Amino acid sequence: MTHTKSILPSYDFSLTLNESYRKKIFPFFAEHRIAANPINYALLYDYVAEQNPELNKAIDSLLAESKTLESKKSEELYASFICNASLESFEDINQKIHRVLTRASNAIDETFNKAEQTGESFEQKSALLENTSEVANHQAIFQDIIRETRALAVTTQAMQSELTKANTEMEQLRAELVTVRKVATTDGLTGLLNRHAFDEIMSDIVRGNEKPPVCLAMLDIDHFKQVNDTWGHTIGDNVIRYVAALIKKHVSEYHHVARYGGEEMIIVMPGTSKNAALAIAENIRSDMEKSRLKRKSDDHLLGKITISIGIAELQQNDTAENFVNRADEALYKAKDSGRNKVVG
Numbered sequence: 001m002t003h004t005k006s007i008l009p010s011y012d013f014s015l016t017l018n019e020s021y022r023k024k025i026f027p028f029f030a031e032h033r034i035a036a037n038p039i040n041y042a043l044l045y046d047y048v049a050e051q052n053p054e055l056n057k058a059i060d061s062l063l064a065e066s067k068t069l070e071s072k073k074s075e076e077l078y079a080s081f082i083c084n085a086s087l088e089s090f091e092d093i094n095q096k097i098h099r100v101l102t103r104a105s106n107a108i109d110e111t112f113n114k115a116e117q118t119g120e121s122f123e124q125k126s127a128l129l130e131n132t133s134e135v136a137n138h139q140a141i142f143q144d145i146i147r148e149t150r151a152l153a154v155t156t157q158a159m160q161s162e163l164t165k166a167n168t169e170m171e172q173l174r175a176e177l178v179t180v181r182k183v184a185t186t187d188g189l190t191g192l193l194n195r196h197a198f199d200e201i202m203s204d205i206v207r208g209n210e211k212p213p214v215c216l217a218m219l220d221i222d223h224f225k226q227v228n229d230t231w232g233h234t235i236g237d238n239v240i241r242y243v244a245a246l247i248k249k250h251v252s253e254y255h256h257v258a259r260y261g262g263e264e265m266i267i268v269m270p271g272t273s274k275n276a277a278l279a280i281a282e283n284i285r286s287d288m289e290k291s292r293l294k295r296k297s298d299d300h301l302l303g304k305i306t307i308s309i310g311i312a313e314l315q316q317n318d319t320a321e322n323f324v325n326r327a328d329e330a331l332y333k334a335k336d337s338g339r340n341k342v343v344g
């Protein structure tokens with residue numbers, strides 16, 4: 001196996017959730033006579049997690065056709081839907097940028113060479129003009145100068161239009177990069193930042209790139225296993241989405257909200273004192289407590305769903321791990337003291 005640079009897909013680390021996926025994946029391997037290798041496992045993992053509808057459609061149609069996943073097809077699906085989707089987009093943009101820059105640089109080189117040749121030719125011609133008194137010769141030389149000046153103007157115009165085109169294409173590529181970067185840093189279920197993006201923000205923060213005080217709020221849905229067990233994973237997913245949207249409603253635009261894993265979410269709050277962080281967390285907690293979530297299909301109330309929140313403030317010389325651990329410990333205390341609490 002070759003290890004190329006890649007943007008890692010982000011996975012949930014919950015034991016119970018993964019166990020529930022494993023129980024679905026293994027019979028699937030047997031039923032469809034699919035080789036249980038890591039590529040196929042990753043494909044079926046996303047398939048049973050139902051987080052990638054396009055992949056599910058592709059697998060369903062392949063299975064309908066050939067009843068199994070051929071190795072070549074598996075690799076294609078893996079490359080387009082799982083591992084290197086973002087990387088390929090980056091590579092694609094990279095190549096396009098390279099092409100645009102090469103064209104622009106060739107146009108500049110051509111104009112430069114032409115200008116140099118024209119300059120030399122003008123020098124020769126001015127020497128000729130100085131050394132000849134024949135009017136006919138003067139006329140011929142002037143005509144040559146006019147012709148060469150026009151040719152240089154044409155090359156310069158071509159360079160200008162190449163540079164204008166390059167500028168427009170670079171603007172488009174910049175927009176494409178913004179989109180690709182967004183996909184690479186977004187959690188598919190909630191639209192929040194993903195774990196990878198969170199880790200990057202935390203590295204920045206412990207390097208001192210944000211003004212203190214900085215607080216972290218770690219949020220976890222209470223008894224979420226029960227929500228899944230009672231209402232099923234799809235409604236469980238909708239509850240996670242609801243909580244994500246509710247959090248976004250309460251935070252400032254300079255706060256970063258990420259899905260930390262499973263039903264755990266985290267808010268990074270630069271420039272926010274512990275008291276302010278506690279107040280924001282309390283608003284989120286009480287708003288959630290008041291929410292009356294219903295099953296879409298029949299408006300059946302899901303019952304009270306609450307969240308627990310742990311707050312920590314960045315200390316001098318903290319590592320990202322220490323900082324997160326303190327928020328996690330506070331969350332643990334909130335759970336331990338009865339849940340539906342904010343502890344800081």
Ligand SMILES: Nc1nc2c(ncn2[C@@H]2O[C@H](COP(=O)(O)OP(=O)(O)OP(=O)(O)O)[C@@H](O)[C@H]2O)c(=O)[nH]1
Pocket residue numbers: 012014016017018020220221222223224225226228232233234235236237240261262263335339
């Ligand atoms: N629907 C859904 N469930 C998830 C997801 N990620 C994790 N889970 C489930 O979340 C549940 C987490 O359960 P636990 O960690 O045992 O905790 P809990 O039931 O929330 O109990 P407390 O946290 O102690 O209040 C497990 O049942 C996981 O299967 C997800 O993306 N979607």
